[in-house]
Amino acid sequence: MFLAIMLFYSVNAYCVAPPPEQISAWRTAAAHGNAGAQNNLGLIYSSGKGVTRDYAEAMKWYKLAAAQGHAGAQNNLGIIYMDGQGVPQNVGEALKWFRQAATKGDQEAQVNLGIMYSDGQGVGKDHAEAMKWFRLSASQGNADAQNNIGWMYHEGIWVSRDYEEAMKWFMLAAGQGHEMAQFNIGEMYENGQGVWQDISMAKAWYKKACDNGSQDGCSGFQRLKAAGY
Numbered sequence: 001m002f003l004a005i006m007l008f009y010s011v012n013a014y015c016v017a018p019p020p021e022q023i024s025a026w027r028t029a030a031a032h033g034n035a036g037a038q039n040n041l042g043l044i045y046s047s048g049k050g051v052t053r054d055y056a057e058a059m060k061w062y063k064l065a066a067a068q069g070h071a072g073a074q075n076n077l078g079i080i081y082m083d084g085q086g087v088p089q090n091v092g093e094a095l096k097w098f099r100q101a102a103t104k105g106d107q108e109a110q111v112n113l114g115i116m117y118s119d120g121q122g123v124g125k126d127h128a129e130a131m132k133w134f135r136l137s138a139s140q141g142n143a144d145a146q147n148n149i150g151w152m153y154h155e156g157i158w159v160s161r162d163y164e165e166a167m168k169w170f171m172l173a174a175g176q177g178h179e180m181a182q183f184n185i186g187e188m189y190e191n192g193q194g195v196w197q198d199i200s201m202a203k204a205w206y207k208k209a210c211d212n213g214s215q216d217g218c219s220g221f222q223r224l225k226a227a228g229y
Contacts, residue, residue: 017050030061038065039073046076046085055086066097071106074098078112095122102133110137111144118148118157127158138169146173147181154184154193163194174208182209183217190220199229 018026023044029037038061044050045058059080065073078097081090095116101109114133117126131152137145150169153162167188173181186205189198203224209217 018044020050023050030064033068035065035068035070035073038062038068039070039076042073042076046080055080059086066100069104071101071104071109074101074104075106075109075112078109082112091122102136105136105140107137107140107142107145110134110140111142111148114145114148127152131158138172141176143173143176143178143181146170146176147178147184150181150184154188163188167194174205177212179209179212179214179217182206182212183214183220186217186220190224199224203229 018040023041026037026040030041042058042061042065045054045061047053051057059077062073062077062080066077074097078094078101079085081087081097082094083089095113098109098113098116102113110133114130114137116122117133118130119125123129131149134145134148134152138149146169150166150173151157153159153169154166155161159165167185170181170184170188174185182205186202186209188194189205190202191197195201203221206217206220206224210221211217
């Protein structure tokens with residue numbers, strides 16, 4: 001099973017709750033119109049870190065920040081509309097916000113817009129346009145975009161199938177700890193795609209993916225280990 005990112009980039013919420021004094025400072029700054037602070041409040045209300053999760057409150061702060069042109073907030077609004085978080089799902093509205101943020105150079109929005117074109121959600125399916133946005137994001141070092149480009153070369157979607165080019169992009173993403181790319185490299189070594197078949201290398205890459213949270217990586221590692229590799 002070859003893995004590509006075909007899910008929307010999650011809201012970049014906090015892994016741990018910010019301290020109360022930080023939240024208080026954001027509230028003060030947001031009340032004075034600071035777009036970054038408004039977006040941060042949206043993030044904590046989206047994630048429920050440090051406050052009770054409240055999508056309506058998150059939407060309020062994202063919209064205030066987005067109205068000032070904050071690209072991150074615009075991308076986050078797109079995610080809320082795409083996922084139907086506290087609002088009815090609205091693919092057209094999601095597309096609008098992703099496009100606004102992507103054209104400002106937001107790398108996460110560029111991935112999301114590329115996915116919309118790749119999947120034909122809210123627009124006609126257009127793999128050339130998807131690749132364009134993935135490349136723009138990848139040029140900023142976005143690992144999801146790099147993995148997606150690798151996937152397109154691996155599958156021969158819009159471009160000629162090229163395993164060596166696919167491996168190049170997977171390696172870039174994997175170097176940033178991207179577990180799907182690490183799993184994909186493992187599969188390429190196991191199957192001898194673009195590289196000499198090397199089961200030991202496949203096992204090592206599956207282990208890396210597993211260590212980074214990939215259940216597919218764990219399954220691949222255990223399968224090869226049980227086979228005596």
